[in-house]
Amino acid sequence: MKKIILTILLLSYGFSQSKVSIQDNEISINENEAVVEVLGMVCSMCAFGIGEGFSKTNFIDKSKFIDGVSVDIDAQYVQLGLLDSKDINPEKIVQVIEDAGYDVNLLFILQNEKLTKFGTDKLGILQPIAFNLTSDNNN
């Protein structure tokens, strides 16, 4: 019985965690999280503005990271904790980044055990470019 429970736990963990790549950095992403590659985020005040923007939204899980947001300026990405109850519109995430004055290059969202990758096209419009990714094919 214990083995069965352990197997189920391991399987569910496997489905709800993956890895994504941003500028040669491999980042772990869990269920109800997003990873955003942000262009132009080069200083701590830039990062502060992005954190402030997300703190005013209603889809951030503030129990994760620092008030729901983790910023890596060197690797140029932001990781977000997302509320379980919300189906996230990726445009809302992009809007917060743009209101802070920056651009989104890539966006990964892991929800409902599905990892989706979004990218901006030549017109600057966000488009899903890959679904149901695994850690091996998210580039």
Add this chain to the structure above:
Amino acid sequence: MLRIFFALIILFSSISAHPVIFKNGKVFWLTQNPSFNDIRFGVSKTSNWLIGGRFLEDRKSNETFALVNNNYLAKRWNSRNSQANLYLLSSVGLNTKNSKGMGTIGLHGDWENRRFMAMEMIEYFSHSSALVSNSRLAYSPYTVDYSKTSTWLIAHYRVEYSDNKYSYMFFPVVRLFKKNYLFEIGYNGNDSFLSFMTHF
């Protein structure tokens, strides 16, 4: 005297970081030096437009000015690991004692990545008919995480053209940066200054 006063205004105006910040973000900053006290507050109404007020005190002449700043981000180039900007700047205000008007118009361009920064700002001042160029080259000897203190070493060079003649000034500046706080100190052998800025 008036020309020096305006030259100092320009010099210290250019010391601040980006003239426009995140949407609905507020900025507050103080500058103090032997010549004046400068207190400013601004709100970014959008991610490319900041409007604010400024109270300036000339400590030598005891003159004070009340000004409105209007900064517009005309173009931003966001790239992987770098950012470049072009701003249009203007301000208008009054001498609080004699209600004499003053106005400025300017152009500010900058480029930065995690290690280097270059900035150029040109402004015209109606009061003194002065055209002033402020240039900065900066280097950060190390990069740190968002939550730690970063340091910038800045060479600041200023040229003023008025009354058919040029004047020059050089300032070495140290900038300390942590989260939403910025502190700068400069000294060139004759003059020194302090500057503090925060976003919230």
